[in-house]
Amino acid sequence: MATFESKHKYAxxxxxxxxxxxxxxxxxxxLTTFGILFSILFxxxxxxxxxxxxxxxxxxxxxxxxxxxxxxxxxxxxxxFMITAIAMAVALPIGLGSAIYMSEYSTPNARNVLxxxxxxxxxxxxxxxxxxxxxxxxxxxxxxxxxxxxEASFNSALASGVVMGIMIIPYISSxxxxxISAVPDxxxxxxxxxGMTKAETIMDIVIPSALPGIISATxxxxxxxxxxxxxxxxxxxxRPNLSWNILEDMxxxxxxxxxxxxxxxxxxxxxxxxxxxxxxxxFVVTLILNVVxxxxxxxxxxxxxxxxx
Amino acid sequence: xxKNKVKIAVKDLNLWYGDKHALHGLNIELYKxxxxxxxxxxxxxxxxxxxCLNRMNDLITSVRVEGEVVIDGxxxxxxxxxxxxxxxxxxxxxxxxxPFPKSIYENVAYAPLKHGIVKKGSGCDELVExxxxxxxxxxxxxxxxKEPGTGLSGGQQQRLCIARTxxxxxxxxxxxxxxxxxxxxxxxxxxxLMLELKKEYTIITVTHNMQQAARIADMTAFFHLGxxxxxxxxxKIFINPTQKKTEDYITGRFG
Amino acid sequence: MDKNNIFYDPSxxxxxxxxxxxxxxxxxxxxxxxxxxxxxxxDMVLKGSSAVQQTYIQVEVSYNQESIDSYRDAVxxxxxxxxxxxxxxxxxxxxxxxxxxMGTKQVLWMLADDQVDMYMKEYYYKxxxxxxxxxxxxxxxxxVDKKFNTIFFTHGDSKSxxxxxxxxxxxxxxxxxxxxxxxxxxxxxxxxxYLEEFSKQNWWSEFLEININNLAAIPSILFGLLGLAxxxxxxxxxxxxxxxxxxxxxLMTLPIIVVSxxxxxxSVPASIRQAGYALGLxxxxxxxxxxxxxxxxxxxxGNIIGLAHAMGETAPxxxxxxxxxxxxxxxxxxxxxxxxxxxxxxWAGMPERAYIxxxxxxxxxxxxxxxSLNSLAVYLRKKFEVKW
Numbered sequence: 023m024a025t026f027e028s029k030h031k032y033a034x035x036x037x038x039x040x041x042x043x044x045x046x047x048x049x050x051x052x053l054t055t056f057g058i059l060f061s062i063l064f065x066x067x068x069x070x071x072x073x074x075x076x077x078x079x080x081x082x083x084x085x086x087x088x089x090x091x092x093x094x095x096x097x098x099x100x101x102x103f104m105i106t107a108i109a110m111a112v113a114l115p116i117g118l119g120s121a122i123y124m125s126e127y128s129t130p131n132a133r134n135v136l137x138x139x140x141x142x143x144x145x146x147x148x149x150x151x152x153x154x155x156x157x158x159x160x161x162x163x164x165x166x167x168x169x170x171x172x173e174a175s176f177n178s179a180l181a182s183g184v185v186m187g188i189m190i191i192p193y194i195s196s197x198x199x200x201x202i203s204a205v206p207d208x209x210x211x212x213x214x215x216x217g218m219t220k221a222e223t224i225m226d227i228v229i230p231s232a233l234p235g236i237i238s239a240t241x242x243x244x245x246x247x248x249x250x251x252x253x254x255x256x257x258x259x260x261r262p263n264l265s266w267n268i269l270e271d272m273x274x275x276x277x278x279x280x281x282x283x284x285x286x287x288x289x290x291x292x293x294x295x296x297x298x299x300x301x302x303x304x305f306v307v308t309l310i311l312n313v314v315x316x317x318x319x320x321x322x323x324x325x326x327x328x329x330x331x
Numbered sequence: 332x333x334k335n336k337v338k339i340a341v342k343d344l345n346l347w348y349g350d351k352h353a354l355h356g357l358n359i360e361l362y363k364x365x366x367x368x369x370x371x372x373x374x375x376x377x378x379x380x381x382x383c384l385n386r387m388n389d390l391i392t393s394v395r396v397e398g399e400v401v402i403d404g405x406x407x408x409x410x411x412x413x414x415x416x417x418x419x420x421x422x423x424x425x426x427x428x429x430p431f432p433k434s435i436y437e438n439v440a441y442a443p444l445k446h447g448i449v450k451k452g453s454g455c456d457e458l459v460e461x462x463x464x465x466x467x468x469x470x471x472x473x474x475x476x477k478e479p480g481t482g483l484s485g486g487q488q489q490r491l492c493i494a495r496t497x498x499x500x501x502x503x504x505x506x507x508x509x510x511x512x513x514x515x516x517x518x519x520x521x522x523x524l525m526l527e528l529k530k531e532y533t534i535i536t537v538t539h540n541m542q543q544a545a546r547i548a549d550m551t552a553f554f555h556l557g558x559x560x561x562x563x564x565x566x567k568i569f570i571n572p573t574q575k576k577t578e579d580y581i582t583g584r585f586g
Numbered sequence: 587m588d589k590n591n592i593f594y595d596p597s598x599x600x601x602x603x604x605x606x607x608x609x610x611x612x613x614x615x616x617x618x619x620x621x622x623x624x625x626x627x628x629d630m631v632l633k634g635s636s637a638v639q640q641t642y643i644q645v646e647v648s649y650n651q652e653s654i655d656s657y658r659d660a661v662x663x664x665x666x667x668x669x670x671x672x673x674x675x676x677x678x679x680x681x682x683x684x685x686x687x688m689g690t691k692q693v694l695w696m697l698a699d700d701q702v703d704m705y706m707k708e709y710y711y712k713x714x715x716x717x718x719x720x721x722x723x724x725x726x727x728x729x730v731d732k733k734f735n736t737i738f739f740t741h742g743d744s745k746s747x748x749x750x751x752x753x754x755x756x757x758x759x760x761x762x763x764x765x766x767x768x769x770x771x772x773x774x775x776x777x778x779x780y781l782e783e784f785s786k787q788n789w790w791s792e793f794l795e796i797n798i799n800n801l802a803a804i805p806s807i808l809f810g811l812l813g814l815a816x817x818x819x820x821x822x823x824x825x826x827x828x829x830x831x832x833x834x835x836x837l838m839t840l841p842i843i844v845v846s847x848x849x850x851x852x853s854v855p856a857s858i859r860q861a862g863y864a865l866g867l868x869x870x871x872x873x874x875x876x877x878x879x880x881x882x883x884x885x886x887x888g889n890i891i892g893l894a895h896a897m898g899e900t901a902p903x904x905x906x907x908x909x910x911x912x913x914x915x916x917x918x919x920x921x922x923x924x925x926x927x928x929x930x931x932x933w934a935g936m937p938e939r940a941y942i943x944x945x946x947x948x949x950x951x952x953x954x955x956x957x958s959l960n961s962l963a964v965y966l967r968k969k970f971e972v973k974w
Contacts, residue, residue: 040870044776045780047773051773062812065811119612127609136620142623143619143622148898148900149927150927150952216495246805251900312803
C-alpha cells in the first residue's frame with residue numbers, strides 16, 4: 023500500500039511537470055506578441071524623442087540621411103494606401119466572383135479541384151511575385167502606356183498593386199467560398215420558389231447572408247496588402263510620392279522599413295529608428311483590421327450556428 | 332363532385348432520381364379552391380410529387396421528369412414554359428420556416444418588387460400590409476416591420492413566409508409539411524389560415540399528420556412507394572377507404 | 587410566342603439575360619485567376635529554362651608557374667574576355683590540388699563569360715568587336731557549346747553570374763529551417779495540446795486563443811523587427827546567421843502549427859479519451875499514449891505546411907541581415923548565411939541580364955521544393971486519414 027501511495031505521488035509530480043511545461047509553451051506565443059509590440063514600441067519611442075510625432079503623421083517631406091532630416095510619412099501612407107487600393111480592386115471582384123462560381127455554379131467535384139488550384143496562388147513565395155512584377159508586369163505596363171502615349175514608371179504603383187492583387191485573390195476566394203457554402207440551402211430554395219432567377223437569389227439573398235464573412239475576408243486581404251513587403255520592395259519605388267497617378271512610382275511603409283534597416287546608418291540614428299515608427303503604425307492598423315475581421319466571422323458563425331470554419 | 336373545377340391535371344407523371352424510379356406514372360386532378368392533402372409514409376414520393384408542381388425538382392441535376400402537369404390548360408413541362416414564371420404563379424411554403432435575413436417588410440416586398448408587380452412606395456406598402464393581413468400576422472408585426480424576419484418565433488416566421496408567398500399573387504400554394512416544425516398553438520393558427528386562404532387559392536399540402544389532413548383537407552391523396560394508391564374526398568378516405576393499404580396506413584398499421 | 591401560354595412573361599427575358607451575364611462574370615473571374623497562375627508559371631519556365639544549360643569554350647590551358655602567378659596567362663590572350671573570370675581564377679587552385687598538372691597543357695572546355703552565354707542564348711549581350719570576331723570563329727569551328735549547368739547546383743553565390751549557383755542558399759535554407767522546426771515544433775504542439783486538452787474555458791485560454799489568432803495576422807516584416815531588436819540587439823546573436831533567421835521564422839510558423847495541431851487533436855473522438863479514463867489512466871497518460879499518437883499524422887501535416895510557409899518567407903530575413911553575399915556554404919548555424927528566397931531577391935536586383943535566368947531557375951527550384959512539401963502533406967493526410 024505504501025509503494026502504491028508513493029507511486030501515486032510520483033505520478034502526480036510527473037503530471038504537474040508536464041502540465042507546467044505545456045503552460046510555459048503556450049505562454050511563448052503571448053511573449054512573442056508582446057515582444058513584437060514592445061520591441062517596436064520602444065524603438066519607436068526613441069524615434070519620437072528625436073523627431074516630431076505630429077509631423078510624422080501630417081508632414082509631407084521624408085528626407086532621411088540628410089542633415090536636418092525630415093520625417094513626414096504622409097506620402098508613404100498615401101503610397102501604401104494607393105497600392106493596397108489597386109490590389110483590392112483586382113482581388114475583391116475576381117476573388118469574390120471565383121468564390122461565387124465555385125460555391126454556386128460548379129459541381130462539387132470541380133470545386134474540389136478548383137479550390138486547391140486557386141490556393142496555389144497563396145502558396146507562391148512573395149519574392150517570386152516580386153520578381154514577376156518587376157521583370158514581367160512593370161515593363162509590360164510601360165510598353166502599353168507608351169503605345170497609347172502616356173508616361174509610366176518602371177516602378178509604377180499599378181504593377182505592384184496588380185500583382186499584389188493576384189496574390190490576395192485566394193485569401194478572398196477561399197474564405198468567401200466557405201461562408202457562401204455555409205449559407206443554408208433553404209434560403210436559396212425560398213427565393214427560387216418565389217420565382218427569382220439564380221443570379222437574383224445569389225445577389226439578393228445569398229451574398230447579403232454571407233456578408234459578414236465576405237467583409238471579414240476583405241479586411242484580411244487589406245491587412246495582407248498593407249503588410250506585404252517583397253512585391254513592393256522589388257517592384258515599387260523608393261520615392262515618397264503624394265500622387266493620384268497610379269502609373270507613377272510610389273513607396274510604401276514596408277519598403278521604407280526595409281530600406282531603413284538595410285542601409286549602413288547607425289542603429290540609433292533617426293533614419294534607422296524611423297523603421298520602427300513605421301512598423302508601429304503598420305502593427306496597429308493590421309491588428310485592428312484583424313480584430314474586426316475575427317469579430318465579423320464570429321458573428322456569421324453565431325448566425326448560422328456553425329461550429330467551425 | 333361535378334362542381335369541382337380542375338386546376339391542375341397531372342398525366343402519366345414519371346420521375347427518376349438518376350436510375351431510381353421515384354414516381355410511377357401518376358394521374359391526378361387537383362381542384363380549384365380546395366385543400367388537397369398528400370399523405371403517406373416517409374419516402375413515398377409525396378414531397379417529390381409536390382416539387383414537380385412548381386418545377387423545384389429542376390434544381391436537382393440528377394432528376395428526370397416525364398409526363399404532363401397541366402395547369403390552367405398549359406403543360407408546365409412544355410419547352411416554351413419558363414420555370415421561373417411557373418414558380419411565380421405556383422407559390423411554395425417549406426417545412427422549416429426560411430425567412431430571408433432581411434427586415435420583415437423586405438421579406439414580403441422583395442419578390443413583388445423584383446417581379447414588377449408593384450413599384451417602391453405606397454403601392455408596395457399597401458401590398459405588404461395586405462399580404463401580412465392575409466397571412467394573419469399583421470397585428471403582431473405592424474410595429475416592427477423594420478426588424479429582421481429571423482427574429483420572430485417559429486410560427487410567426489412560417490406565417491411571414493406565407494405572406495411572402497401570397498405577395499407574389501400566385502394561383503396555387505404548395506405547402507411541404509408547413510407545421511411539422513411548429514408547436515401546437517402555431518399549428519392551429521396556420522391551419523386556420525389555410526382554411527381562410529383556400530377561398531382565394533388552390534392549396535396542396537404534404538402532411539405527416541393524419542389528424543391535420545382530416546381537419547383541413549377537402550381532398551386527400553395517399554401515396555405509397557411512388558404510387559398514388561387512392562385519391563378521394565377526405566371523408567371517404569378516412570372513413571371508408573377502398574384500398575387495403577390506405578386503411579392500414581390510416582389506422583396506423585404502418586408508417 | 588404561344589398566346590395560350592399563360593406562363594409567358596416578357597419581362598423575364600431581361601432577368602434571364604442578367605442572370606446569365608452574372609454567371610459568366612463569376613466564371614470569367616475564376617478563369618482570370620487561373621490564367622494568371624498559368625501565365626505566371628509559363629513566364630517563369632520560359633525565363634528559367636535557358637539556365638539549364640551554360641556555355642563552354644574549348645581552349646588550351648597551360649598549367650605552369652605563370653598561370654599560378656596570374657590566371658590571365660593560363661590561356662591565349664584573345665580568349666581572355668570570352669572566358670569566365672571566376673572559372674579562370676580557379677586554375678591556380680587546381681594545380682595546388684593536383685600537382686601532376688604542373689607543366690602540362692590541356693585542351694579543356696572552359697566556362698564562358700556570361701555575355702558569351704547571353705549571346706549563345708540569343709538574349710541581349712554586350713561584347714566588343716574584336717572579341718566578337720574571335721567568338722564567331724570559335725563558334726564556326728565548333729569550339730563553343732552549351733552543356734548542362736552543373737555549376738548552378740554545385741556552387742554558391744558569385745559576382746560572376748555564370749559562376750553563381752543556388753547551393754549555399756539551399757544549405758542556408760536547410761540550416762535555418764532546422765532551427766525553425768526545432769523551436770516551433772515542440773512549442774507549437776505543446777501549445778496546441780495545452781489549449782485543446784488541459785486548459786479550462788476561462789479568460790486565460792480565451793486570451794491565448796485571441797493572441798494566437800492575431801499572431802497569425804501580423805505582417806511578416808514585423809517579425810523581422812522583433813528579430814533585429816531582440817535577438818541581435820538585446821541577446822547579441824550573430825547577424826545574418828541561420829540561428830537568428832531560424833528563430834525569427836519559428837515565431838512566425840508557431841501559429842500555423844498551433845492551429846493545425848489543434849484541429850488534429852480535436853478530430854480524435856472523445857470516446858478514445860473516455861476509454862482511457864475508464865482504464866484508470868491519468869489525463870497525461872491518456873493524452874500522451876492515446877490522443878497524440880492518433881493525432882500525429884494530422885500534426886505532421888500541419889508542421890509540413892508551416893515548414894513550406896517558412897521556406898518561402900523573405901522579408902523578415904532581410905531585416906535580420908540574411909541577404910549577405912555568401913559564396914561558400916555555411917557549416918554552422920552561427921555563420922553568416924542566406925536562404926533561397928533571399929538569394930533570389932539579391933539576384934533579381936543585379937544589373938546583369940544573366941542573373942535573370944538564374945533567378946527564374948532558382949524560382950523553379952524553390953517552387954518544386956514547395957510543391958513537393960505540400961504534396962507530401964496531402965499524401966500524409968490521405969494516407970493516415972481516419973474516418974471516425
